[in-house]
Amino acid sequence: MHFIADFLIKTPLFSNIGQTDLTNMLGCLDIKVKEYPKSHYIVSAGEPLSGIGILLSGEAAVIKENAAGSRIIMTILQPGGLFGEMPAFLPEAHWPASVYTQKSSSVLFLPPEKIVSGCQKLCPWHQTLTLNMLKIISEKALQLNKKVEYLSMKSMRGKLCAFFLEQYQKNANTTFTLPLKRNELADFLNVSRPSMSREMARMKEEGLIDFYLSSVRLLNIEKLRTMID
Amino acid sequence: MHFIADFLIKTPLFSNIGQTDLTNMLGCLDIKVKEYPKSHYIVSAGEPLSGIGILLSGEAAVIKENAAGSRIIMTILQPGGLFGEMPAFLPEAHWPASVYTQKSSSVLFLPPEKIVSGCQKLCPWHQTLTLNMLKIISEKALQLNKKVEYLSMKSMRGKLCAFFLEQYQKNANTTFTLPLKRNELADFLNVSRPSMSREMARMKEEGLIDFYLSSVRLLNIEKLRTMID
DNA sequence: CTCTTTTGGTAGCTATGGCTACCGATTATT
DNA sequence: AATAATCGGTAGCCATAGCTACCAAAAGAG
Known part of the structure; x- marks a missing residue:
């Protein structure tokens, strides 16, 4: 658990959050860690959302594929990379793209409700976490905007x-x-x-x-x- | 002012906020209203961000144009429509696209800092407003995702x-x-x-x-x- | 109701770029 | 070091769709 905390504190989602707060959070946030071998799907587009994903180690590609099998790479995820943030806060969430391992990888999943809704203890870091989320998603949106520029x-x-x-x-x-x-x-x-x-x-x-x-x-x-x- | 409050309460950004709270907010939020004739630019891509925009009346198109003048329509804004939410919470914000009136329009601008950072009074609605913002931007990101699908x-x-x-x-x-x-x-x-x-x-x-x-x-x-x- | 403006359909030409196939080069695997 | 797998360059064919130009129909303005 300490290993994970040390890693997470360097990621944008948990920036501006103190070391001690973070350790407290991890128990509260209800996280899950899973392992995937190389060249395997972590999630497939269309499936119901299983939480926000954070790549702990390895490398994975976020890809969009159509019926014919033609695929486009949205991004390449490095350790610390986030996926599934976009639909996480909307009702009836589904994965908008697939994520596929390029190297064998371990992934942390974290349920979105826990980020946003204060727990019983009303921890002060919920506001910070929400704001971080806002920045991250804004950046994603702008990246997509850039992508649209290229494709246009x-x-x-x-x-x-x-x-x-x-x-x-x-x-x-x-x-x-x-x-x-x-x-x-x-x-x-x-x-x-x-x-x-x-x-x-x-x-x-x-x-x-x-x-x-x-x-x-x-x-x-x-x-x-x-x-x- | 009452007219504006009545209008805003129906928009997604101010959903789940009580009538009385909203009236209090408006003084706190430091809003500006401007008028634009038909076929004019409200903002131009690349210029420094002047705040989040909300279309109060009229109709406007969010467009992206390249050097050659070829332009693509991102969305058509109807009254209540938001623009500029994406870069609003990032440092060094610039307009990522231009907004152009299709009909004569009036627009409300609202500085992003005010939404997020609690004012001195620590009003309880900041959390709600931030969460609404999170949902709106997530939706935008997914829309862009859809756009990428079409263009791909x-x-x-x-x-x-x-x-x-x-x-x-x-x-x-x-x-x-x-x-x-x-x-x-x-x-x-x-x-x-x-x-x-x-x-x-x-x-x-x-x-x-x-x-x-x-x-x-x-x-x-x-x-x-x-x-x- | 007429005149103007905007909108939509069509034709023909041509450039762009997709696709298959193949080969050589580079990199990974053992 | 040898073999396999991936990666990059090239050629030729041809379908797709861009572009200009023009006309007809619809919608708006007076």
């Missing part, structure tokens, strides 16, 4: 430029390492991998970028900017 | 089927009226209007649907279901 771009070129320029901003360097494999990037931008490779090759030919495997260098930032759709 | 579909046919079937579910009737004009629907699905018309004509030809202007009837639900991408 009609041209492949536009998507790639937007993505590269964002990486450039993050790394503050024209040379950077892509955080996704080709397959994943194609999924993320919702395009087919070969088409993406083709377009990247074209951009290299035109002297806009250079790349070798996961390492990319932007050669003409200005021109790339004008190409965002 | 690669075929026009798939998008149309998904949209029609959702309308069918909402109206519980195979015949229904489209809530959007062709232009708007095309924007929403992120496709071009002529291409959409063409596809709808094809679907009519194939006996899947029938339509005249904004009235649509689904003729083969099962087959439509199999076509969602």
Whole structure:
């Protein structure tokens, strides 16, 4: 239990909460921990919500898949990553996406009611926890907004430029390492991998970028900017 | 002021709050009301956040536009509609989208700090208001999730089927009226209007649907279901 | 009721990008 | 170090859907 508390205190959901408070909370919050092997579903889209999930160790992908089996990656969860926060506070909650282990993982589930509704003891940290939740969900919503921006771009070129320029901003360097494999990037931008490779090759030919495997260098930032759709 | 209180009490943000409490709140919350003529920007994407907005009267569209001027409609706001909730609780907040009046409108702005941080009087409704906020933002996030679902579909046919079937579910009737004009629907699905018309004509030809202007009837639900991408 | 504006349908051309298939390179496994 | 599995690049074909342009119908304004 101490191990879990030490871990949780570093996650955004439990920020601004004192060490002692947190230890008290854990008994009150009614948590459950489960283990999953690599390449297994933790939860499947559509199933009834079993609580907010926190990845304690391993790696998992939040994915959305349609009938035909075509899938898009929403996010990659690292330890500390949260999932299921969005529907947690709504009635009749169901998982809006599936979560699939990339590595063998352990997951902590925590029932949403406990976060929000004060327990009998009227612990003071409920307000803090609710506010943290509010921030986290707001951030998620903005992330989705960003995703919508990418998906709304009609041209492949536009998507790639937007993505590269964002990486450039993050790394503050024209040379950077892509955080996704080709397959994943194609999924993320919702395009087919070969088409993406083709377009990247074209951009290299035109002297806009250079790349070798996961390492990319932007050669003409200005021109790339004008190409965002 | 009484007029505003009577109006607000019916909105989701102020649900579960008593009439008397609400009247007290309004003084405490530091609200501002502004008027906007038809076809004007209320806020523009990228500008610093000026507070959470609530549409009191009129109609406005939340839109996202890229450099090239191509725009997509995120939602249509009716009186009572909220905007700016997503970034409101995050530091360095900026408007993630623009809001544009479709009819002349009046808008109430309300500073987010006031919702969350208890005032000196430690009013009991702060907790309720925060919880309402949590629900609203969760819903928004799920809506965006839905939007991502639509945009992730690669075929026009798939998008149309998904949209029609959702309308069918909402109206519980195979015949229904489209809530959007062709232009708007095309924007929403992120496709071009002529291409959409063409596809709808094809679907009519194939006996899947029938339509005249904004009235649509689904003729083969099962087959439509199999076509969602 | 007429005139204007908005909205919706259609046609034809063309670019974009999806898909399959294949091969070489890189990385993981033992 | 050898083998297997994953990953990335390329080619060619072709369906999908974007775009412009134009016309007809409906809705609004005077």
